[in-house]
Amino acid sequence: MDKLKILVISNLYPPQVVGGYERAIADYARLLQERGHTVLVLTSNTEDLPTGYQKADSDPSTVRRCLSLWGTWTERGAQPFYPAHVASIAVRNYKTLEQELNSFKPDVCLAGNTDFLGSEILEQILAAEIPVAHYVMNSQPGYSHDLAPRSPLYRYITVSNWIRDNLQQQGYPAETAQTIYPGADVEEFYQAELPQRDRLRIVYASLVMHYKGPDVLIEALYLLHNAGVEFTATIAGGSLTPSFVQALQEFVESEGLQEKIHFAGLLSRPELKQLYKTHNIWVLPSRFEEPFSIGLIEAMVAGLTIVTSDRGGSPEAIQHSETGLIFESENPLDLADNLSSLPVNPAEWEAMTRKGQERALSELSRTCTMDRLESVLYELALQNKKINQ
Structure with missing residues (x-):
C-alpha cells in the first residue's frame, strides 16, 4: 500500500503546550512519519505560553509555525481577540494555508486542536478536495455545531465514547465518528x-x-x-x-x-x-x-x-x-x-x-492507537480517490 502525504493541523505544538492534546498530536505526527508517511505539520508560534518555545530549540523540518491564533489563554481562561483582529488573522491564515496546500499536495489531513483556528481552516482543506480526520480530545471540536463541516470527507475521531456521544447530543455531525483511545508509549x-x-x-x-x-x-x-x-x-x-x-x-x-x-x-x-x-x-x-x-x-x-x-x-x-x-x-x-x-x-x-x-x-498501547488511526487515514484517502475518479 502506498505511503501517504499527511498534513497535520494543530493550534499548538511542543514545546509550546497547554496540556496533553498537543503532545498527543505531536506523537502521532512523529509515529506516522516513522511508519514511512510524509508528514507536514502546520501550527502557530505562541512563545508567550508558560512552557514557551525557545529559539534555541530546533524543530523538525516538517514543522512549520506559520499559522496565527485569534486568541490566547490567560488566568481567566481562553480569550479571543477583538473581531477586527480575528478577521485579519483569518485572511492571513487562509493565504498561508493556500500556499502550503499547493506546495505539499497532501492526500489526507489529520486535524487536532483547532481552538483559535476555527472551522474555516478545515473548510478550506475540504474545498481543496483533501479529506480530514479530526481527532477530538476536548468536549467541543473548536467551533459551534452550526459551523461544523458537512462534507462526507470529514470524519471525527473521538478520544472516548463519552466525547462521541457528547458531540452527537450537541448536534455535531458525528454519525460516523470512531473512538480511538489515545494509548500510551x-x-x-x-x-x-x-x-x-x-x-x-x-x-x-x-x-x-x-x-x-x-x-x-x-x-x-x-x-x-x-x-x-x-x-x-x-x-x-x-x-x-x-x-x-x-x-x-x-x-x-x-x-x-x-x-x-x-x-x-x-x-x-x-x-x-x-x-x-x-x-x-x-x-x-x-x-x-x-x-x-x-x-x-x-x-x-x-x-x-x-x-x-x-x-x-x-x-x-x-x-x-x-x-x-x-x-x-x-x-x-x-x-x-x-x-x-x-x-x-x-x-x-x-x-x-x-x-x-x-x-x-x-x-491501550500507542501501537494499537496508531494501527487504528493509520487505517482511518488510508480509508479516507481511498474514499477520496473513488469520489474523484
Whole structure:
C-alpha cells in the first residue's frame, strides 16, 4: 500500500503546550512519519505560553509555525481577540494555508486542536478536495455545531465514547465518528516490577488548576492524615493560575502537611518516569468532564494503581475494583475512603494493579492507537480517490 502525504493541523505544538492534546498530536505526527508517511505539520508560534518555545530549540523540518491564533489563554481562561483582529488573522491564515496546500499536495489531513483556528481552516482543506480526520480530545471540536463541516470527507475521531456521544447530543455531525483511545508509549513508561506498596505513595500529574481538582485530592489527603493513614504525595504539573497553586501550598502548610505533600512543578517526561518508580497510586480528581487522560494510561502501564473521578471519558479506561478505582467527583471523603481501602487488602491491591497494567499493555498501547488511526487515514484517502475518479 502506498505511503501517504499527511498534513497535520494543530493550534499548538511542543514545546509550546497547554496540556496533553498537543503532545498527543505531536506523537502521532512523529509515529506516522516513522511508519514511512510524509508528514507536514502546520501550527502557530505562541512563545508567550508558560512552557514557551525557545529559539534555541530546533524543530523538525516538517514543522512549520506559520499559522496565527485569534486568541490566547490567560488566568481567566481562553480569550479571543477583538473581531477586527480575528478577521485579519483569518485572511492571513487562509493565504498561508493556500500556499502550503499547493506546495505539499497532501492526500489526507489529520486535524487536532483547532481552538483559535476555527472551522474555516478545515473548510478550506475540504474545498481543496483533501479529506480530514479530526481527532477530538476536548468536549467541543473548536467551533459551534452550526459551523461544523458537512462534507462526507470529514470524519471525527473521538478520544472516548463519552466525547462521541457528547458531540452527537450537541448536534455535531458525528454519525460516523470512531473512538480511538489515545494509548500510551508502552516502551517508554512500562515497568516490569510494580512500585513498592509499603504505604500510599500518591502522585497527581496534570495541570494544577481548579477544574482538574487537585484541591479535592489535597482535602482527601487531609482526611487521611487525620485518620492516621500513612502516605506521601507529590503534586506535579504546571499551571496558568499561580494564585491557585499558592492557595493549595498555603493550605498544606497551615495544616502541617508539608512533610507529606510535595509540589514538584512541571516535569519532563524523563522526570515523570522517574517519579512513577517511587509512587504507587495515580489520582485523577477532575471535577470537570475529562475527555480522556493519556497520563492515566501512561501511569497504568508504569504499574501504578489508578484512582479517577467518575466524570467524562477517563472512567472508560478501568473497571471499578477490577483494574482501578472510581470515586464520586468533588467528594474528598469518597476519594479518601477509596485510597484508604487499598492497604487494608494488599493482595487485592496488587491483583487490581496488575490487571490494570495488563489491560493497558494489551488494549491501550500507542501501537494499537496508531494501527487504528493509520487505517482511518488510508480509508479516507481511498474514499477520496473513488469520489474523484
